[in-house]
Amino acid sequence: LTVHIVGKTDKSLNDLLPDSFSPLNLKKGIRLLDPLDNKLRIDAENPDQLVTEALQAANASYAPYSESLAGVAIKTKNGQIFRGNYMENAAYNPSLLPLQAALANLIIAGRKFPEIEKAVLVESKDNRFDHAGSARRLLHSISGCSLEVIEASKS
Numbered sequence: 001l002t003v004h005i006v007g008k009t010d011k012s013l014n015d016l017l018p019d020s021f022s023p024l025n026l027k028k029g030i031r032l033l034d035p036l037d038n039k040l041r042i043d044a045e046n047p048d049q050l051v052t053e054a055l056q057a058a059n060a061s062y063a064p065y066s067e068s069l070a071g072v073a074i075k076t077k078n079g080q081i082f083r084g085n086y087m088e089n090a091a092y093n094p095s096l097l098p099l100q101a102a103l104a105n106l107i108i109a110g111r112k113f114p115e116i117e118k119a120v121l122v123e124s125k126d127n128r129f130d131h132a133g134s135a136r137r138l139l140h141s142i143s144g145c146s147l148e149v150i151e152a153s154k155s
Helices: 049-059 098-108 131-143
Strands: 070-076 081-085 116-124 147-154
Touching: 049 070, 049 081, 049 098, 049 116, 049 147, 070 098, 070 131, 081 098, 098 116, 098 131, 116 131, 131 147
Parallel strands: 116 147
Antiparallel strands: 070 081, 070 116
């Protein structure tokens, strides 16, 4: 990647950040887009499709530093389901919250926020972050929809 700065010589990103690091430098063997199964489970018999989708998203979440696993599934009035999982970076901030990821998928599909009918968040019991609080506030502000929160544990 070449960085162009007005009035200066072009530089490569490596020139500007010679000591950049990755999860491998932090002794983490997985990377953001690696397929994951966090082995979370919930104590619900016959969960509905929205809960199942949120659990699958939580199981795919990437949180090697905080271990704050979480996934969201949102359902629109026409029955479409969009999900998103938590994705953090080495600095934790900015990390992508699961509701943000689900909303991005909703927008990509051409849907609008007022179409959201129901939302479920599945998160690990010992989360360090308040995924539920931020998701509840955001969801209420854009659609008036409530959020069902389900705690999951490692199997």
